[in-house]
Amino acid sequence: MIHDHGVLPAEPEKATLEGRNKVLGFWLFLGGETVLFGSLFATYLALKESFVGGPSPEELFDLKIVALATILLLTSSLTSVFGVMAMHKHNTKLMQLWFGITVILGAGFLGLEVYEFYHYYHEGHTLTSNAFGSAFYTLVGFHGGHVAFGVTWIALLQAQLAKKGLTVVTAPKFYVAALYWHFVDLVWVFIFTVVYLMGKVGA
Amino acid sequence: MGNINLENAHPQPKINKSHGIGVKGHLVAFALSIVLTALAFIGVIYFGDDRSFVIPYIIGLGIVQALAQLFIWMHMSEKGHLFPLVGMVSGVVVILPVILMGLYLCWW
Numbered sequence: 074m075i076h077d078h079g080v081l082p083a084e085p086e087k088a089t090l091e092g093r094n095k096v097l098g099f100w101l102f103l104g105g106e107t108v109l110f111g112s113l114f115a116t117y118l119a120l121k122e123s124f125v126g127g128p129s130p131e132e133l134f135d136l137k138i139v140a141l142a143t144i145l146l147l148t149s150s151l152t153s154v155f156g157v158m159a160m161h162k163h164n165t166k167l168m169q170l171w172f173g174i175t176v177i178l179g180a181g182f183l184g185l186e187v188y189e190f191y192h193y194y195h196e197g198h199t200l201t202s203n204a205f206g207s208a209f210y211t212l213v214g215f216h217g218g219h220v221a222f223g224v225t226w227i228a229l230l231q232a233q234l235a236k237k238g239l240t241v242v243t244a245p246k247f248y249v250a251a252l253y254w255h256f257v258d259l260v261w262v263f264i265f266t267v268v269y270l271m272g273k274v275g276a
Numbered sequence: 277m278g279n280i281n282l283e284n285a286h287p288q289p290k291i292n293k294s295h296g297i298g299v300k301g302h303l304v305a306f307a308l309s310i311v312l313t314a315l316a317f318i319g320v321i322y323f324g325d326d327r328s329f330v331i332p333y334i335i336g337l338g339i340v341q342a343l344a345q346l347f348i349w350m351h352m353s354e355k356g357h358l359f360p361l362v363g364m365v366s367g368v369v370v371i372l373p374v375i376l377m378g379l380y381l382c383w384w
Contacts, residue, residue, distance in 0.1 A: 100360035104367035111371030115378035136317060143313055151306045154349055158299065255349045259342050265313075266338040270320045274330050 081163055085244035092245035099249045103256050110260050113212040114267060121272070123204035127197050130205070130272030135189075139269045142185045143261065146220075149178035150258040153227075153251045160247055165239050172227055172247070175254065179224040186217045209268065216264055219257045226250055297348065305348040312341045 082088045086096065121130065156171035190210075193199075200210045227250050230243070237243055297305075316334045323330050347353040352360060 097359055101363040103360075104363035104365075107364060107367035108371045111367075111375055115371075115375040118375065119378045119382040136321070140313075140317060144310070147306065147309050147313065150309075150345070150349060151302060154302050155299075158302075252350055255345060259345050259350075262313075262338050262341050262345070266316060266334050270316055270334050271331060273320050274324050274327055 081239065081241070084161055085163075085239065085241050086160070086248035088241045088244075092241060092248075095245045095249055096252070099252055103252070106256060106260075110212075110215070110263075113208075113215055114263065117208040117212045117268065120204040120208040121268075124206075125203055127199075127202040127206060129275075130209075130268075131275045133193060133196060133198055134269050134272050136269065136273060138185055138189055139265055142182050142189075143265050145178050145182045145185070146258050146261050149175045149182070150255050152178065153254045157248060157251045160239065160244060163239060165234065168239070168247070169231055169234065172231055176224050176228050176231070179220055179227075179254075183217065183220055183224065186213070186220075190214075213264060213268060216257070216260055219260070223250070223254050223257055227254070301348070305344060308344055309341055312337050312344075 086092050124130065152171045152174045156168050156175060159165075159167035159171055198209070199206050201207070230246050230250055234243055234247070316337045319330055319333050319337075323333075346364070351357065352364075
């Protein structure tokens with residue numbers, strides 16, 4: 074293990090074979106995640122007009138909340154980029170700040186989603202109300218689950234960073250978590266496009 | 277975990293060279309994402325009646341934004357990202373026919 078700051082290379086996440094393999098393996102995982110979300114999107118697209126017995130997407134969605142959620146998630150992607158840049162400068166304090174902001178923004182996004190789902194539930198749009206409901210909650214809920222996982226993961230990594238400091242062991246974890254976070258943001262781009270905006274366009 | 281040899285590690289200077297996007301570049305990418313998102317929302321709010329225009333328009337904006345994020349924020353444009361590209365492209369190659377077939381079976 075390397076603890077001496079003088080030896081830590083500029084890009085500590087790529088300094089060891091283990092670190093590089095972690096990044097490569099994570100990309101292959103993201104390829105699989107693409108397939109997972111793709112199949113959920115295909116299901117949603119197939120079932121989105123089957124809203125008999127409940128409100129239609131057009132009646133349901135509120136673009137203001139979606140726009141706010143999008144801005145929160147996009148900004149959190151930017152702050153995680155800044156976190157990785159701080160890592161490349163070996164600035165642990167700045168890393169904690171940027172990743173901390175990322176976690177807070179992610180939690181804000183989750184809060185909005187919980188509020189949104191609660192609201193929908195009271196309008197008669199539930200997981201079991203119709204096929205549209207099932208497809209909607211599975212797709213958007215899976216994404217929300219990813220956000221919740223990412224928030225927890227990054228927060229735990231921050232605790233580990235505070236305890237162990239920045240090393241060639243902790244650095245790849247942050248790099249990979251940042252990749253995951255960008256991917257979650259990327260999936261949201263398609264969710265707000267395909268689910269919310271296309272839902273507003275109507276049948 | 278103990279046998280980490282930094283001397284024989286990856287040639288660092290090469291990686292550093294391809295890492296030149298900087299804070300400014302990321303801010304530009306962020307602004308681009310916001311603009312693309314705003315364009316999609318505006319398109320739906322003002323031209324929502326014309327489905328045959330709006331749907332390809334917002335899907336196109338989404339794909340542009342996804343590519344921008346992959347290559348700028350996820351470092352895909354940097355050197356040594358051939359395998360990540362293979363991983364992602366194979367994911368897309370698997371799922372795109374599934375989505376298109378689902379659309380075809382349901383809507384055409």
